[in-house]
Amino acid sequence: MTAVMPVATYDHELTLIGQTIQEDEIGNQKPVETRTTILCSVHSVARNEFYSGAAAGLKPELVLTVHAYEYNDEQIVEFEGKRYKVIRAYRTDTEEIELTVERVVGSG
Numbered sequence: 001m002t003a004v005m006p007v008a009t010y011d012h013e014l015t016l017i018g019q020t021i022q023e024d025e026i027g028n029q030k031p032v033e034t035r036t037t038i039l040c041s042v043h044s045v046a047r048n049e050f051y052s053g054a055a056a057g058l059k060p061e062l063v064l065t066v067h068a069y070e071y072n073d074e075q076i077v078e079f080e081g082k083r084y085k086v087i088r089a090y091r092t093d094t095e096e097i098e099l100t101v102e103r104v105v106g107s108g
Helices: 047-055
Strands: 012-023 029-044 062-067 076-079 082-091 096-103
Touching (some): 029 076, 062 076
Antiparallel strands (some): 062 096, 076 082, 082 096
């Protein structure tokens, strides 16, 4: 029997957090966060992915499905007031990417 992933409903908000480098008035470069809020679908981490991740020292918590054209390799996301690190980005087809994320320690 093949596992079927639920249909993505895109009824949750997700903030993608990237970084750009900006110069101050004297030319020093500093990283600045860029925030982009998009819609996503939320799924539980599959049992085998959870245990495989734990064996590798990772703690996968959620799978967030987003539109591929909205994701630009951001490594930090914010979901429901908590920060997560993207530990895996998997393109399921030409339109969607699944982001497997783990909680960033000390993020609330």
